[in-house]
Every structure is written in C-alpha cells, then in structure tokens.
Amino acid sequence: MAIHRVNTDDYHDQLQRKAERLRAAYGEYTDLAPELFPSPPIHYRLRAEFKVWQEGGRAHYAMYRQGEYKKPFIIDEFTVGSELINELMPKVLAAVNESEILRKRLFSAEFLTTLSGDALITLIYHKKLDEQWEAEARALQEKLGFPILGRSRKQKLVLERDYVIEKLPIGDRTYQYKQVEGSFTQPNGEICRAMIGWARDACKEAGGDLLELYCGNGNFTIPLAEHFDKALATEISKASVNSAQENIRANGVDNLDIVRLSSEEFTQAIDKVRPFRRLKHIDLDRYDFSTVLVDPPRAGLDADTCAMVARFPRILYISCNPETQLENLKVLSKTHRIERFALFDQFPYTDHTESGLLLVRK
Template sequence: MAIHRVNTDDYPAQLQRKAERLREAFSAYTDLRPEVFPSPPEHYRLRAEFKVWQEGGRAHYAMYRQGEYKKPFIIDEFTVGSELINQLMPKVLNAVNESETLRKRLFSAEFLTTLSGDALITLIYHKKLDDEWEAEARALQAKLGFPILGRSRKQKIVLERDYVTEQLPIGDKSYRYKQVEGSFTQPNGDICRAMIGWAKDVCKDSAGDLLELYCGNGNFTIPLCEHFDKVLATEVSKVSVNSAQENIRANGVTNLDIVRLSSEEFTQAIDKVRPFRRLKEIDLDSYDFSTVLVDPPRAGLDKDTCAMVARFPRILYISCNPETQLENLQELSKTHRVERFALFDQFPYTDHTESGLLLVRK
C-alpha cells in the first residue's frame, strides 16, 4: 500500500527555484522580481479525483502515471489534499467496501471541499444507478453528513445538492461563493485568497469601470466590484454564469453585470462587428473602462482578444501558463509596461507556475 506524502522540508528551496525561473523568463520585459505567494506545504488541494482499483473484491483509491494506466499506485493517504478530504477518504472507502451495491463497477471517486468546511463526494460508475444504489448512497450521505452525488453514463443522481458553498475571508471582508461540481474552481484555497487579495491591492486606487473576461463564477469579479464604478464580466460556461448570478445576489453586489459570451464574441461586440442578443440589455457605450482583467485558459489570449485588451489603460493579467502569457506580452509590451509582477504557487512540488501582471499603458 502506498501513501502519497511530500517532503515539506524541500518546499522553500523549490519555491525559490520557481521564482528565479519566472524572473529570468520575464527579464526581457521587467526588472521586477515577482511578489511570491507560497502555498501551505500540506493539505492545500480542495479537490481531488481518484481512480478506484478493484481487486479481490475490494476497492482501493489509486493514481496512475501518465500513459501507465495498468500500473496503479494505491493511495491510503493524500497529504496534499485538504484535511477534510483526508478525513472523508477512509470513511467513504470503508462504506463502499461494506456494500456490494456501492462498490460494484465503481471506477472513480471525487472530493470537492472548501476552506469553510463544506464537502461534496461524487461516485462514478460503469453501470446504471438504480433505486437500490440510491438507498445505499442516502444511508452513506446521512452517515457522513455531506452530500453524495452519483454519476454514470447519461445519469446524474443528485441526492441533496451538486455544489459546495465557500466562504473566503479576504482582508476585513468575507465573500460567499457557490461552487458547482464539474465546473472550474481554484483548487488551492489559500492561493485563491492570495490571488484575490493581490488583485484587490492592484486595483485599490482604481477609477472608472472594469471589464473582466473569463470570469467563471465571479471569483475575482465580486471582490473587485468595490474598487470600480461599474463592472461588466463575461464567461462562456452556462453553469459558471448561473453560479456567478447567484454569487452576485449572495454578496449583495449591485454594480456588476455578467453576460454569457466568449472572449472572441465580446471582441466582436465591442468592435461592433455584429450584435448579440445576450447583450441587448447592456449599453456598452455607457461604460468608461479603465481596466481589463483577464484570466484565460492555458492557451492564453487569442490574437484578436489580445489586440482588444491592448486598448485599455490598465491590464490585469492572471495566468495559469506563463509561457502563453509571455507570448501575449510580446504584443502587449509594445503599448504597456509591467508595473506589478507576482507568482502564485498553486501546485507546490510541481513545475507548474501561475503568474500575475499589472500592465500600464506607456
């Protein structure tokens, strides 16, 4: 049996190497050293997905190296996962192994937790889920005190709810978020708080209005609203837009509108290339945009979106892939200079780095 542990003693040195690599990579555009935001060395992941390895009539949590899907690593403990994930893992597995109905053809288990102590467990099967499964799952749900969700092909059984509720304290305020299973949320809660706090500090003396692209469930949008007169945000995922609308109401925000558009579509809309029915209630000409916030997927900004954001006086660019951020910076540096530079260590003990830039028009 394997236990997934990390050597926390090495973490400061690993993080320093990341910071040096990032500084060197961006050295052609700034002399600044990145502001470094470290992760907790353990229990930092709020969500985890495990394959379920079935052997000898017993289920085990397992992980695989990429490309080696017939060589499972059995997981008894997952110290990078939140403390709540580690508390729930053995309870769920014991219940599964005590019930043939819950164990049979189970191939994956997912845990979604929050810093504020909420959790959702998703069990995924290679079989149709029936009334017997639902009865067993409800019994497990009552025992755990957290909701269970069942999935199989073309099936999703929600016994109570398919989301968790997060409460993030940032500075002297606290923000409430609905986070739906299967939609994107920041996996490292402490780094999420650091990213929002840094963005708020960057924007604390702002004037005018904010445009945000790729806003998700309003993770950055809602806390930043207090620093701007009006905020317009876009997101292509319908689930995330619906969550964002609920989060707006939960946080009492009144100066924010969210529309379901891709960044490419919004670029066409603001350039008046074509109208969009989803913008019929939005008067784009009424906004006085001073700042644009972008947090794109790993591919970075497409050419047209990059050209569009270059028209803004200030660009706040959060990136999960500094390589594509650098590619965009080749163009953006023609009109803007780097004023703030940050490293967010979302995934310790890996080569993955997330970065933040504040770009100000020259």
C-alpha cells in the same frame, strides 16, 4: 496500501527556484522580482479525483503515473489534499467496501471541499444507478453529513445538492461562493485568496469601470467590483454564469453584470462587428473601462482578444501558463509596461507556475 506524502523540507528552495526561473523568463520585459505567494506545504488541494481499483472483491483508491494507466499506485492517504478530503477518504472507502451495491462497478471517486468546511463526494460508475443504489447512497450521505452525487453514463443522480458553498475571508469582509461540481474552481484555496487579495490591491486606486473576461463563477469580479463604479464580466460556461449570478446576489453586489459570451464574441461586440442577443440589456457605450482583468485558459489570449485588451489603460493578467502569457506580452509590451509582477504557487512540488501582471499604459 501506500501513503501519498510529499517531502516538505525543501519547499522553500523549490519556490525560490521557480521564482528565479520566472524572473529570468520575464527579464526582457521587467527588472522586477516577482512578489511571492507560497502555498501551504501540505493539505492545500481542495479537490481530488481518485481512480478506484477493484481487486479481490474490494475497492481501493488508486493513482497512476502519466502514460502508465495499467499500473495503479494504491493509496490510503493524500497529504496534498485538504484535511477534510483525508478525513472523508477512509470513511467513504469503508462504506463502499461494506456494500456490494455501492462497490460494484465503481471506477472513480471525487472529493470537492472548501476552506470553510463544506464537501461534496461524487461516485462514478460503469452501471446504471437504480433505487437500491440511491437507498445505500442516502444512508452513506446521512452517516457522513455531506452530500453524495452519483454519476454514470448519461446519468447524474443528485441526492441533495451538486455544489459546495465556499466562504473566503478577504480584506475586511467574507465572500461567499457557490461552486458547482464539474465547473472550474481554483484548486488551492489559500492561493485563491492570495490571488484575489493581490488583484484587489492592484485595483484599489484604478477608478472608472472594470471589464473581466473568463470570469468563471465571479471569483475575482465580485471582490474587485467595489473598487469600480461599474463592472462587466463575461464567461462562456452556462453553469458558471448561473453560479456567478447567484454569487452576485449572495454577496450583495449591485454594480456588476455578467453576460454569457466568449472573449472572441465580446471582442466582436465591443467593436460593433455584430450584435448579440445576450447583450441586449447591456449598453457598452455607458462603460468607461479603466481596467480589464483576464484569467484565460492555458492557451492564453487569441490574437484579436489580445489586440482588444491592449486598448485599456490597465491590464490585470492572471496566467496559469507563463509561456503563453509571454507570447501575449510581445504584443502588450508595445503599449504597456509591467508595474507589478507576482508568482502564485498553485501547485507546489511541480514545475507549474502561475503568474500575475499589472500592465499600465506607457
């Protein structure tokens, strides 16, 4: 068996090189050096997915290089994964190999963990899950002390729950989040805390009302809402909207509304192009938006959304793809200047860079 380890010795140098590349890329728009938010060098990923390689009547965790999906690399330790993932990996694999029912036609295992010590294990199969599987999985769940979820084609078998509860200390309080299996969550917990803390600091004197697009489960919106009179957030995923509603209640936030709209739909709504039934309880004219927060997918903001966002006095733009953020800056820089600039090292030891901008109207 191989061990998946990373060389931490040059982590600082790698991060500095990322910062230099990012600063050079944004040099046309700002002289600022990015504020750096380093990741823990190991055990930073809170979720992991492993293929299961079956050979000689035994199951093994496997990973593949991109484009080489017939050449598995068998692993038994994953040092970039959280300590809890590494603790659970051998226990789950041992139980799978002790049970023909759990092992047969198993092709993937997923681990979702939290900084606060919760976990969910999902086992994915090329077979229908029956009562025998359920009995074996419940026995494993009892042994591990964490919930097991079974999946196969058109089947999802929830034995206890399909989510974890994260608790993030930020500032002078702790925020609680329900994170549902299959829904997007930030993979690097400490970087998630850093991003929220940075965004809160950037908003602390903004006043007025907040709009957030692409809000997910309320990861940013809930901690930021206290800095504003009112907050409105949009998200297209029904599962994420449901989680956000629960998270609002769990955190006692009373000035925040979530609506299930895409950014394109919200642009049409605020421009009064057409009405939306999902907005019937929201009077957009009541809001005095001082700040808009966007954390879009890798494709960045579409042209209409970018133009709409440019109307706001302050724009907080979190990006997982600086290339598309730079494309949007061609538009946004006509009306706004960069007041703050950050690099969040979500994925150490890779070329991936996440950036944060606070843009203020000129």
